[in-house]
Amino acid sequence: MVNIDITRMSSKGQVVIPIDLREGFNEGEKLVVLRNKEQIILKKAKDFDKNLEEDLEFAKRTEEAWKRINAGEGVRMEFDDFIKEMEKW
Secondary structure (H helix, E strand, C coil), rough: CCCCCCCCCCCCCCCCCHHHHHHCCCCCEEEEEEEEEEEEEEEHHHCHHHHHHHHHHHHHHHHHHHHHHHCCCCCCCCCCHHHHHHHCC
């Protein structure tokens, strides 16, 4: 059975999960947020496979890096220097 309730998003993008829908979720628990067109899905992060959690973190870091590059905050370097930098990771 699907439970339905209504909530609002604040000016800061915060959304309160109605109390009737919080069953099984604990304060401070990490949630993965998935968006597909008009849907937003919340899933417990601990329920995801470890590799998927790492992939999501990588995707987030990559997106943040592209935003910095597009804002002119990127660093140019020669290919060999880039490879040396990557080896440090």
